[in-house]
Amino acid sequence: MSLSLIVAIAKNQVIGIENKLPWYLPEDLQFFKNTTLGHPIIMGRKTWQSIGKPLPNRLNIVLTQNKLWAPYSKLHEPISYFTLNNPVPSKNSGVALANHLETVLSHFSPEEKLFLIGGASLYTYALEKDLINELIITEIHQTVEGDTFFPNWNKEQFIETTRVHNPKTESRPFSFDFVHYLRKT
Numbered sequence: 001m002s003l004s005l006i007v008a009i010a011k012n013q014v015i016g017i018e019n020k021l022p023w024y025l026p027e028d029l030q031f032f033k034n035t036t037l038g039h040p041i042i043m044g045r046k047t048w049q050s051i052g053k054p055l056p057n058r059l060n061i062v063l064t065q066n067k068l069w070a071p072y073s074k075l076h077e078p079i080s081y082f083t084l085n086n087p088v089p090s091k092n093s094g095v096a097l098a099n100h101l102e103t104v105l106s107h108f109s110p111e112e113k114l115f116l117i118g119g120a121s122l123y124t125y126a127l128e129k130d131l132i133n134e135l136i137i138t139e140i141h142q143t144v145e146g147d148t149f150f151p152n153w154n155k156e157q158f159i160e161t162t163r164v165h166n167p168k169t170e171s172r173p174f175s176f177d178f179v180h181y182l183r184k185t
Contacts, residue, residue: 001105001108001109001110001111001112001113001114002111002112002113002114002133002134003042003105003114003115003116003126003131003132003133004113004114004115004116004132004133004134004135004136005115005116005123005126005127005132005134005135005136006032006035006036006115006116006117006135006136006137007117007118007123007135007136007137007138007150008021008023008025008028008032008137008138008140008176009137009138009139009140009150010022010023010140010142010143010144010146011139011140011141011142011143011144012143012144012146013149013150014143014144014145014146014148014149014150015118015119015120015146015148015149015150016050016118016119016120016146016147016148017144017145017146017147017148018147019046019049019050019148020050022144022145022146023140023142023144025138025140025172025176027166027176028138028176031138031178032117033055035115035136036055036058036115036117037057037058038057038058039058039112039113039114039115040058040059040060040061040108040112040114040115041055041058041059041060041061041114041115041116041117042061042063042101042104042114042115042116042117042122043060043061043062043063043116043117043118043119043122044062044063044064044118044119044121044122045062045063045064045066045069046119047117047118047119047122048060048062048071054071054093054094054095056093057093058093059093059094059095059096060094060095060096061095061096061097061098061104062095062096062097062098063097063098063099063100063101063104063122064097064099065099067099069097070097071095071097101116101122101125101126101129101131105131116132119148120148120149120150120151123150123151124151127151127153127154130157132183133182133183134158134180134181134182134183135153135158135179135180135181136178136179136180136181137178137179137180137181138176138177138178138179139176139177139179140174140176141174141175141176141177142173142174155181157183157184158181158182158183158184159181159182159184160179160180160181161180161181161182162178162179162180163177163178163179163180164177164178164179165177166178
């Protein structure tokens with residue numbers, strides 16, 4: 001099983017403010033969709049609440065320690081979900097709940113690719129436990145206000161394999177890079 005971390009990070013390590021993205025960057029949203037489509041995505045409860053609905057064509061796995069919590073849409077409509085205590089019914093859609101990242105990882109075969117999409121505490125945990133095989137980072141070349149930050153990580157454990165620069169434009173006052181890192185073997 002391959003666990004990839006995907007995130008957009010401002011110059012000052014900000015990844016969120018008040019449980020939202022601190023920028024609107026359509027190119028990054030499209031990049032995120034194209035990269036994760038067809039793969040299971042793993043997120044914390046707060047990240048789920050910020051999105052507010054299942055992302056289509058991906059198994060949405062929500063980690064929470066609250067056994068009584070159930071996912072609702074932003075319109076407060078109940079969402080159909082299951083727990084990972086049973087075999088996963090579909091790896092391409094639906095919402096599953098689990099309480100530990102390692103529990104989630106144990107349900108997938110070695111060739112399966114999963115994406116960790118947030119939040120900050122899950123990123124920290126996965127990096128500290130050396131669970132991440134690759135990082136896919138949108139580096140935003142702008143300092144922004146925020147209350148949620150990406151953790152420090154050991155760049156010596158990874159090698160940068162690609163970098164695609166996107167210059168600032170008339171409609172976007174900052175540049176950004178799509179950067180791909182792989183764990184050194």
